[in-house]
Amino acid sequence: MDLHARRADSFGAQAHAYAEHRPDYPVAAIRWALEPLGKPERLEVLDLAAGTGKLTAGLVAEGHHVTAVEPNEQMLTELVRRVHDVRALPGHAEHIPVRDQSVDAVFVGTAFHWFDQEKAMPEIARVLRPGGVLTAMWILPDPDVEWLGELERVSTGSVESQKQDPTGVMTHPAFGAVEWKTFPHVQRRESPEELVATVNTHSRMLVVDDEERSAINEKMLAFLRSRPETSNGPFDVPLRAEVFRVVRLSD
Numbered sequence: 001m002d003l004h005a006r007r008a009d010s011f012g013a014q015a016h017a018y019a020e021h022r023p024d025y026p027v028a029a030i031r032w033a034l035e036p037l038g039k040p041e042r043l044e045v046l047d048l049a050a051g052t053g054k055l056t057a058g059l060v061a062e063g064h065h066v067t068a069v070e071p072n073e074q075m076l077t078e079l080v081r082r083v084h085d086v087r088a089l090p091g092h093a094e095h096i097p098v099r100d101q102s103v104d105a106v107f108v109g110t111a112f113h114w115f116d117q118e119k120a121m122p123e124i125a126r127v128l129r130p131g132g133v134l135t136a137m138w139i140l141p142d143p144d145v146e147w148l149g150e151l152e153r154v155s156t157g158s159v160e161s162q163k164q165d166p167t168g169v170m171t172h173p174a175f176g177a178v179e180w181k182t183f184p185h186v187q188r189r190e191s192p193e194e195l196v197a198t199v200n201t202h203s204r205m206l207v208v209d210d211e212e213r214s215a216i217n218e219k220m221l222a223f224l225r226s227r228p229e230t231s232n233g234p235f236d237v238p239l240r241a242e243v244f245r246v247v248r249l250s251d
């Protein structure tokens with residue numbers, strides 16, 4: 001298996017930690033994504049690559065009827081344990097186990113970069129009703145916060161962070177122009193150890209060997225314990241939701 005495939009498949013080994021330590025999604029981002037559908041009441045929404053349900057929970061809380069699709073068994077098990085009132089199905093973005101034109105919106109949270117987009121885009125177009133929305137969102141560190149940039153540098157090992165430019169990859173004849181907006185967000189962490197636990201749920205940390213992971217963790221802890229922003233008790237990690245949306249055109 002190549003590195004990309006190993007990373008895409010790495011999350012399940014730490015599914016419980018993922019559910020405990022990854023941030024959720026801002027409700028404003030969910031609402032903006034659905035704006036092209038007018039006044040959304042109870043929409044049929046697909047959360048594709050749903051993981052442990054971080055985004056799914058927000059969609060359910062907004063009152064939508066949600067189907068969560070996720071290929072990794074441990075992630076899906078965690079989702080079912082944590083999010084109720086959801087239809088949870090095993091499946092991939094390249095072969096979605098959902099009927100043609102059966103959903104109003106497809107959400108992809110911090111996962112679009114793992115898809116084989118040549119196959120995933122026609123599949124997403126197939127399941128969406130005309131006028132429906134595809135939205136890809138990522139929760140990322142706020143790039144304007146100096147200590148977070150420093151933490152990224154301190155935690156860089158032999159495997160890089162990965163994210164493609166979605167304005168290019170979401171361009172497809174079945175969809176209109178890509179729109180983009182960012183939303184401020186935060187994640188509360190009780191201690192430096194908790195923030196290190198969050199970083200350890202990223203695929204670049206999951207695929208390295210124990211020795212490298214321990215060395216990076218020691219560096220991160222030493223850094224966070226030395227910084228006034230993070231050394232004393234609970235702190236908010238400044239984040240940003242980057243949200244992209246495209247509307248499904250009629251055939």
Ligand SMILES: C[S@@+](CC[C@H](N)C(=O)[O-])C[C@H]1O[C@@H](n2cnc3c(N)ncnc32)[C@H](O)[C@@H]1O
Binds near residue numbers: 048071072092109115
């Ligand atoms: C970083 S996690 C994001 C999970 C969740 N959406 C969230 O926001 O927390 C990436 C997820 O993509 C899933 N994934 C990887 N490749 C996939 C594919 N080809 N089709 C669907 N899901 C995939 C992984 O199993 C993992 O659960």
